[in-house]
Amino acid sequence: MPKLELQGVIKRFGDRTVCDGINLTVDEGQMVCLIGASGSGKSTLLRCINLLEPIEDGAIFLDGEDISIPGLNPQSVRARIGIVFQSFNLFPHMTALENVMLAPRRVRGLFRAELQPEVEALFARFGLADRMHNYPDQLSGGQQQRVAIVRALAMQPEVMLFDEITSALDPQLVGEVLDVLLMLKKQGMTMVMATHEMGFAREAADKICFLDSGRIIEEGPPEAVFDHPSHQTTQAFLARALK
Amino acid sequence: MSKTLTIAASSVLFLSTAAYAQDQCAAGKTLTDGKFTIATGNPAYYPWVIDDAPEKGEGFEAAVAFAVAEEMGFAADDVVWVRSSFDEAIQPGAKEFDVNMQQYSITPERDQVVDFSAPYYTAPMAVLVSPNATETAPTLEALKGLQWGAVGSTTAVPKLASIIQPDSDPLLYGDNADVNAAMSANQIDAALFDLPTALFLSAVMIEGSKVIGQFPADESDNPDQFGMLMEDGNPLKTCVDEALATLAENGKLAEIEAKWLQDTTGVPLIK
Amino acid sequence: MTRRERYEAHQRRRSLVIATISTVTVVAAIYFLVPLAPGWTKVQQSFFNGETLVKTFPKLLEAFRINVMIFAWSAPAIAVLGLLIALARDAKSPALFPLRIFGAAFTDVFRGVPVILTVYLIGFGIPGLGLPRPWNSPYIWGSLALILTYSAYVAEIFRSGIDSVHHSQRAAALSLGLSERQVMRDVVLPQAIRNVVPSQMNMLIALQKDVSLLSFIGPVEIFRQAGVFKSLLANFTPYVGAAIIFLIVTIPATRYADHLMARQMRERR
Ligand SMILES: Nc1ncnc2c1ncn2[C@@H]1O[C@H](COP(=O)(O)OP(=O)(O)OP(=O)(O)O)[C@@H](O)[C@H]1O
Ligand SMILES: [Mg+2]
Numbered sequence: 001m002p003k004l005e006l007q008g009v010i011k012r013f014g015d016r017t018v019c020d021g022i023n024l025t026v027d028e029g030q031m032v033c034l035i036g037a038s039g040s041g042k043s044t045l046l047r048c049i050n051l052l053e054p055i056e057d058g059a060i061f062l063d064g065e066d067i068s069i070p071g072l073n074p075q076s077v078r079a080r081i082g083i084v085f086q087s088f089n090l091f092p093h094m095t096a097l098e099n100v101m102l103a104p105r106r107v108r109g110l111f112r113a114e115l116q117p118e119v120e121a122l123f124a125r126f127g128l129a130d131r132m133h134n135y136p137d138q139l140s141g142g143q144q145q146r147v148a149i150v151r152a153l154a155m156q157p158e159v160m161l162f163d164e165i166t167s168a169l170d171p172q173l174v175g176e177v178l179d180v181l182l183m184l185k186k187q188g189m190t191m192v193m194a195t196h197e198m199g200f201a202r203e204a205a206d207k208i209c210f211l212d213s214g215r216i217i218e219e220g221p222p223e224a225v226f227d228h229p230s231h232q233t234t235q236a237f238l239a240r241a242l243k
Numbered sequence: 244m245s246k247t248l249t250i251a252a253s254s255v256l257f258l259s260t261a262a263y264a265q266d267q268c269a270a271g272k273t274l275t276d277g278k279f280t281i282a283t284g285n286p287a288y289y290p291w292v293i294d295d296a297p298e299k300g301e302g303f304e305a306a307v308a309f310a311v312a313e314e315m316g317f318a319a320d321d322v323v324w325v326r327s328s329f330d331e332a333i334q335p336g337a338k339e340f341d342v343n344m345q346q347y348s349i350t351p352e353r354d355q356v357v358d359f360s361a362p363y364y365t366a367p368m369a370v371l372v373s374p375n376a377t378e379t380a381p382t383l384e385a386l387k388g389l390q391w392g393a394v395g396s397t398t399a400v401p402k403l404a405s406i407i408q409p410d411s412d413p414l415l416y417g418d419n420a421d422v423n424a425a426m427s428a429n430q431i432d433a434a435l436f437d438l439p440t441a442l443f444l445s446a447v448m449i450e451g452s453k454v455i456g457q458f459p460a461d462e463s464d465n466p467d468q469f470g471m472l473m474e475d476g477n478p479l480k481t482c483v484d485e486a487l488a489t490l491a492e493n494g495k496l497a498e499i500e501a502k503w504l505q506d507t508t509g510v511p512l513i514k
Numbered sequence: 515m516t517r518r519e520r521y522e523a524h525q526r527r528r529s530l531v532i533a534t535i536s537t538v539t540v541v542a543a544i545y546f547l548v549p550l551a552p553g554w555t556k557v558q559q560s561f562f563n564g565e566t567l568v569k570t571f572p573k574l575l576e577a578f579r580i581n582v583m584i585f586a587w588s589a590p591a592i593a594v595l596g597l598l599i600a601l602a603r604d605a606k607s608p609a610l611f612p613l614r615i616f617g618a619a620f621t622d623v624f625r626g627v628p629v630i631l632t633v634y635l636i637g638f639g640i641p642g643l644g645l646p647r648p649w650n651s652p653y654i655w656g657s658l659a660l661i662l663t664y665s666a667y668v669a670e671i672f673r674s675g676i677d678s679v680h681h682s683q684r685a686a687a688l689s690l691g692l693s694e695r696q697v698m699r700d701v702v703l704p705q706a707i708r709n710v711v712p713s714q715m716n717m718l719i720a721l722q723k724d725v726s727l728l729s730f731i732g733p734v735e736i737f738r739q740a741g742v743f744k745s746l747l748a749n750f751t752p753y754v755g756a757a758i759i760f761l762i763v764t765i766p767a768t769r770y771a772d773h774l775m776a777r778q779m780r781e782r783r
Contacts, residue, residue, distance in 0.1 A: 352746065429645075
């Protein structure tokens with residue numbers, strides 16, 4: 001049974017169809033990369049998986065359980081699926097530590113003291129041990145993005161979604177964030193990421209999905225998609241992206 | 244050159260005397276020649292002016308106004324009524340009236356800014372109590388314990404402080420209507436007014452209220468006297484004073500007072 | 515000193531000199547020309563009478579304590595009620611629909627009616643229903659009138675503050691599994707409140723002045739006390755004295771609000 005499965009997911013904004021029948025399976029411990037032109041629907045798809053956007057039709061399964069039933073309380077699902085955004089979205093009025101502790105305290109019902117060791121270990125693992133008490137505006141972009149990842153991980157999610165998490169970073173900071181992803185992959189985290197980092201996708205991904213106008217028009221292992229794209233749109237996109 | 248001027252001047256003089264044949268103290272001193280402009284409140288209240296219609300000459304102040312005008316040589320038709328607010332009238336500067344009658348207490352401080360005629364009425368202060376306090380004895384001792392109210396712009400305020408010295412701070416209001424509302428809301432037990440106002444309020448405005456006493460004139464160091472208010476340095480003052488003196492002498496003023504302001508002996512003195 | 519520093523020092527001296535000369539000119543013009551106006555002595559006598567000012571100032575200051583007192587208990591109540599109204603208006607659950615309607619009606623009514631009318635209606639009206647003392651006190655009901663009116667304005671400001679928090683903050687908080695209520699309390703409101711502090715400071719300053727409206731229903735606060743003196747002395751100087759006392763309080767507060775506002779602008783940039 002796949003960890004995460006999407007069947008014919010349709011998402012519309014008004015009369016505009018942004019996800020047009022998406023089918024996708026993600027196995028436990030797999031890293032799936034979504035690539036595609038700007039506006040092709042990558043972010044929207046990730047937000048649908050996290051139930052931040054209700055879907056019009058189709059179904060989403062987590063461990064075989066339909067999580068997209070209309071009216072289902074999304075809270076418990078969101079606690080199991082973490083998401084990290086392109087623009088970090090840290091809470092500016094809280095320190096890095098408070099950002100990370102908020103959800104575990106509120107949702108998992110833990111006290112600060114109970115959480116402290118676990119969270120400190122996370123900070124240390126991502127090279128942020130000396131940044132715990134800084135506010136977001138006192139951190140570099142790379143550090144902020146790593147705090148955002150730690151914040152999602154502190155909920156001990158089963159699946160992580162990443163939405164172009166390096167796009168807002170200076171080139172020299174991209175590496176430190178991508179290293180974090182490799183680390184997570186090594187630990188067996190199931191991940192879906194939208195990215196424009198073709199090099200990284202090729203190296204790290206188990207599967208590449210190419211999105212065009214809300215459809216996955218090509219998918220497969222990186223070598224297949226990058227080296228022998230079958231679809232003309234994919235060829236054109238890759239020619240531009242890899243130039 | 245100077246001859247023509249003299250002729251012109253004397254003809255103007257002749258014309259103006261010809262227009263008003265009466266022996267006129269007020270000639271040329273009024274706002275409009277030949278008219279006597281009198282201001283009153285907006286609205287003007289009973290018993291000072293009946294039905295807010297001063298031109299009818301009914302009510303104490305309206306009657307006094309016409310008596311004074313007559314004494315000064317104006318026909319009833321030559322009396323022009325205008326309205327003014329209380330505050331407007333005591334500001335320095337030019338006035339849009341010859342005299343203003345709305346129960347202005349004569350005070351030396353006001354007298355520096357405006358002129359007052361000789362008093363046309365001396366009002367004793369009286370205590371109006373709410374329906375809940377009608378049993379209060381007319382003694383200073385009993386009055387001290389009440390919650391007091393008054394109109395903030397009247398001389399009732401210093402009198403409250405100096406004579407009654409209430410136990411709790413008095414509440415002050417903008418006008419009689421607000422004192423009235425506060426008494427109806429049971430927020431105050433008693434209010435200090437001049438006697439005529441107090442009688443009017445108890446009779447007409449606040450059901451169940453009562454005027455329980457008045458202060459003897461000698462105890463209030465400085466009894467309220469109403470005067471006609473005029474612009475500072477108005478030359479008309481001597482004429483108005485003369486007329487009032489005549490009216491006082493021949494008893495007409497007392498007659499008017501008796502007619503329009505009730506006999507006040509029903510209200511006991513406060514001990 | 516570098517060339518640039520020399521140039522800037524020169525510029526600074528120059529602007530200082532120009533500013534000084536123009537200020538002195540304006541002040542001198544006012545100082546010498548105004549007294550030439552024909553009515554000046556009379557105006558001075560009745561608005562700027564030093565003797566009267568000295569005589570009445572202590573009592574005015576004492577009366578101002580009442581303003582401060584009313585302000586002190588109204589302001590926190592306004593903050594709390596304003597926030598509740600703002601939250602009621604943004605309530606999403608259908609069960610809370612009546613609350614939304616109520617919140618909307620509340621803000622419409624109390625922003626639409628002149629404060630003085632509310633003060634009269636509530637200050638005289640509710641006690642007139644027959645409440646016993648001390649529950650009919652004009653202090654209680656007058657303050658309530660201020661609280662209701664100002665809550666309506668403050669609620670709208672809070673709402674604009676809530677709107678000013680970027681929706682991505684909500685999304686981020688929701689994605690962590692927080693409930694709508696937790697998102698509001700822990701993430702949106704703290705930022706919203708911080709964003710509107712300068713605007714709310716201005717409301718406080720306005721409130722400080724509007725406390726004087728309670729004088730219409732009895733309390734002898736500074737404005738009424740000045741009015742008593744005005745009638746007694748036939749002189750408007752006590753009002754000037756009251757204005758001075760207000761300014762002593764409101765100018766620093768206004769400056770502070772401006773300072774906060776400017777700092778916020780800098781931070782946003
Ligand atoms: N809330 C919304 N309302 C209406 N239209 C939306 C909304 N969110 C996204 N869209 C539209 O949906 C389409 C897909 O947007 P999406 O952000 O998913 O693209 P993307 O593939 O992530 O692009 P990029 O690479 O630029 O991030 C776009 O045309 C966008 O304008
Ligand atoms: Mg996107």
